[in-house]
Amino acid sequence: MLRFRSIIILLAFAAALHSCDKSQTAPDPDPEPPSPTPVKLSYGDSIFYNSPQSTDYIITPTASRAGTYIGFPDGIDIDAVTGAINITKSEAGLKYKVSFIPSGKTDTAVTFITVAGINYLDGFYNLSTSDSLINPIYNAHPGKDIPGINSGSLFDIGAGCNSNGCTVNVVNGQINLAETVRNGVFGNKPANDERKEFELVYSLNDNSNKANIRLKVKLYYYETVNDITPEAYAIIAERQGTMFLNGVNTPVATQAKVGKPRPPCIFIVGR
Template identity: 30%
Template sequence: MKRRIYTLFVVVLSGLISLALINCSRNIEAEPKLNYGSNLFYLKNTPIDFVIKPVKKPAIEGKFTAKPWGLVINENTGEININQSETGLKYTVTFTSTDQQTVLKTEFVISGMDYKDSIYVFTNNNHLAKPVFDEDENKTAPCNDSNNDGNEDQNQCEIDDPDLDDDGNQDEPSANSQGLAISKATGQIDLKQSLENGALGNNLTNGIFKDFKIYYRLNDASDRALNSITVRVFYFDTMNDIPANLLAELKAKQSNSTSIFFSNKTIENSGVKSVEGAMTVKKRPPYLVIVAR
């Protein structure tokens, strides 16, 4: 009799455990998800902007936000315009329900070229700014330079080529023509050579900086769609000359923080600006800070 009761108890207990596991599995499957279907998106070389939508999202009301700044996203639907967004960055998209009870996140990269916010001290033989492709520091430019002349081969990549309509004619001044010594084959910037080229003018003073827009086309899944990035090059004589607010902004940019704000006080002079403050923290443009000694 005791054995029968024990056997019945085991059977009932096993059934309850199985039912609990099934319900748990169903609950896990029923949990809302947020997903765009890929972790890497490329620009489309078409006249129509490439827009993506969440392939999975919760069926409840809420808002979509993104970090860092630069992603063109519809806060109500989660739709993202890839072609109008800053490229070469990893984004975190967050969905927060209206009642604040559901918070979902997903990450992906928009393919492109980026430069890390960094300080380059020339006396440490540190003067080369190397690009990062697709947020992967192990990737190199998807270009060929078979004769090692520093230029990309025909029909491969076009780095620093402001031929916006791809008709063979430059529509804007290139970064190289403004003194920025950037390799057309790799995207690497020689900051020391840039100063010698007069990229920041002939009168170098502490805090002087200038923005350079680099247009490029890559031989990858973007099918050589027109892309661009703006870099900001600063100059200081020594590390001690870098103002504390700029150092704080650099640190915030490196950590994707958006919570540090400074008053924006700049003096413009023939397109070259002098820093007296810092702007609201944004990931772009990347800061390339030169320290001469």
């Protein structure tokens, strides 16, 4: 009988110990929250081409979410609510940073898209140091070959540049700045800070299927480096990082910057 009572007491003691072992039964008073799934933004591709069709070509995010969409730099036609981008109405030849902020959150998803086409690099071109020719840049990628040269691509369709004195090579899109000045674009005796704007219409034998694309180009003239105005330097400074987003030898642009890369501004220095 005594042995039976001892067994009961030992069992009761073991049960009490088990009930006091909080590590086995009690929930964690401060559990770590599960890691949130990062928001992703995609348009299904990174390069988009204009179409020769008259209707607008519009792309949308692969996933529809509530929030705010922001495009940078200026020139991208984007719906801030849906994220839909009108490729036809966006400036071609530029790489854009598209950001998405989900409703009720602060984290931001980012992606980059390029609207295929050409552009010219903003800058100062000194005719006395052989800076007399300026080549187009394809798909915001310096050094990338332009497709269709001598096989379907055409530049200055309608002669909007050449007929007005701005010499453009119709085969490769190269602008001859020295000849343009000699043509009298800025007058027989060019004045400092004289400026002219031209519209270049071109078509490329690439996935755009030779769609006509328009690009305005702005030329400035200064006799010497000392004649360059503060405004010209300011234009160059505010455009830093707007042409090659996340790209070559250029800092990634931020949305705090002005971000107006069009029209390309070409500053010609005579000597």
